Amino acid sequence: MIHTRGLTRSFRTRGETVEAVRGLDIDIEAGSVVAFLGPNGAGKTTSLRMLTTLLPPSSGTAVVAGHDVVDDPAAVRHRIGYLGQGNSAGSNFRVTDELVTQGRAYGLRRSESRARAERLLTALELEGLAQRTVGTLSGGQRRRLDIAMALVHEPELLFLDEPTTGLDPHSRANIWEHVLRLHKELGTTVVFTTHYLEEADLWAERVMVVDHGRVIADGSPEQLKADLAGDRVTVGTADRADAARAVELARALPTVHEVTAEGTEVQVRAPHGDAQLPLLLRNLEAAGVRAITARLTRPTLDDVFLSLTGRTLRESTDATAPTTTRDGA
Numbered sequence: 001m002i003h004t005r006g007l008t009r010s011f012r013t014r015g016e017t018v019e020a021v022r023g024l025d026i027d028i029e030a031g032s033v034v035a036f037l038g039p040n041g042a043g044k045t046t047s048l049r050m051l052t053t054l055l056p057p058s059s060g061t062a063v064v065a066g067h068d069v070v071d072d073p074a075a076v077r078h079r080i081g082y083l084g085q086g087n088s089a090g091s092n093f094r095v096t097d098e099l100v101t102q103g104r105a106y107g108l109r110r111s112e113s114r115a116r117a118e119r120l121l122t123a124l125e126l127e128g129l130a131q132r133t134v135g136t137l138s139g140g141q142r143r144r145l146d147i148a149m150a151l152v153h154e155p156e157l158l159f160l161d162e163p164t165t166g167l168d169p170h171s172r173a174n175i176w177e178h179v180l181r182l183h184k185e186l187g188t189t190v191v192f193t194t195h196y197l198e199e200a201d202l203w204a205e206r207v208m209v210v211d212h213g214r215v216i217a218d219g220s221p222e223q224l225k226a227d228l229a230g231d232r233v234t235v236g237t238a239d240r241a242d243a244a245r246a247v248e249l250a251r252a253l254p255t256v257h258e259v260t261a262e263g264t265e266v267q268v269r270a271p272h273g274d275a276q277l278p279l280l281l282r283n284l285e286a287a288g289v290r291a292i293t294a295r296l297t298r299p300t301l302d303d304v305f306l307s308l309t310g311r312t313l314r315e316s317t318d319a320t321a322p323t324t325t326r327d328g329a
């Protein structure tokens with residue numbers, strides 16, 4: 001669905017060159033849900049703007065939905081939907097009119113455009129608001145209308161640039177529920193950007209971690225966390241002498257990434273921590289070292305970013321998101 005090779009984009013600003021995207025080589029399968037995750041200024045929006053034909057690349061190639069973004073931008077635009085960071089609907093118009101007009105702009109007959117507008121308003125639970133003017137909608141309702149606008153021509157591929165930024169946790173969960181239902185029902189490929197770790201972790205099948213204009217890691221959230229971060233096993237001991245012996249025993253465990261001690265507490269970073277923890281406890285007991293506390297912590301995508309860059313995403317990003325869970329709680 002998306003194939004890029006050596007895609008770059010730089011900007012000249014105040015006599016300086018900013019290399020926003022420094023060589024994107026990606027292949028995205030049809031029907032997948034992919035997140036671009038990275039801090040402010042990483043190059044996520046610039047990448048999306050090139051893939052959606054809004055910005056010409058400085059070099060490299062991109063084929064999106066079967067067409068080259070430079071040679072045939074109109075064909076690409078016909079096959080994709082794009083939700084930018086700003087609102088796309090005009091605030092003085094009625095919700096239903098905005099959708100019908102959008103459909104007409106894509107060449108649909110009025111009757112077809114009306115039928116699709118109705119279907120989308122129902123699918124996105126906006127039907128009760130059809131006659132309202134856009135300016136009277138709440139932030140979450142407006143974002144859902146933006147999504148409907150991006151879907152009116154039934155694109156195969158939907159790009160969402162920070163679809164939930166600034167919304168409350170309930171509205172964020174609600175937006176995702178709708179997007180993922182459309183993805184399931186219509187098989188729409190979804191590519192989204194976010195700096196909200198939780199959203200990438202929960203909703204994406206594949207995460208591309210972007211930093212300084214490059215993809216620095218690419219895989220399923222589970223795979224990235226297992227390969228690059230690992231679980232964290234923490235064991236509390238009675239005194240520093242026991243902690244020092246526990247460090248030695250922990251280092252002898254199979255496939256351990258890192259062992260550190262702080263006071264009487266020993267931390268082990270390793271894949272499959274659930275299997276390593278009982279093994280470590282048995283080895284400690286056999287060596288006469290008393291474990292007082294033990295806990296296992298699963299890694300987050302922030303741990304992945306930290307192990308890749310030495311920085312946390314939270315440090316690198318202004319945005320802070322309230323935690324979202326799969327059931328939207």
Ligand SMILES: Nc1ncnc2c1ncn2[C@@H]1O[C@H](COP(=O)(O)OP(=O)(O)OP(=O)(O)O)[C@@H](O)[C@H]1O
Nearest residue numbers: 011013018020038039040041042043044045046047
């Ligand atoms: N039109 C422009 N002129 C000059 N520099 C630009 C322009 N657009 C983007 N940049 C710069 O390119 C870099 C990448 O920006 P981009 O918006 O792609 O990042 P991002 O990952 O989407 O960030 P955010 O999460 O804050 O939206 C930044 O350093 C940004 O300042």
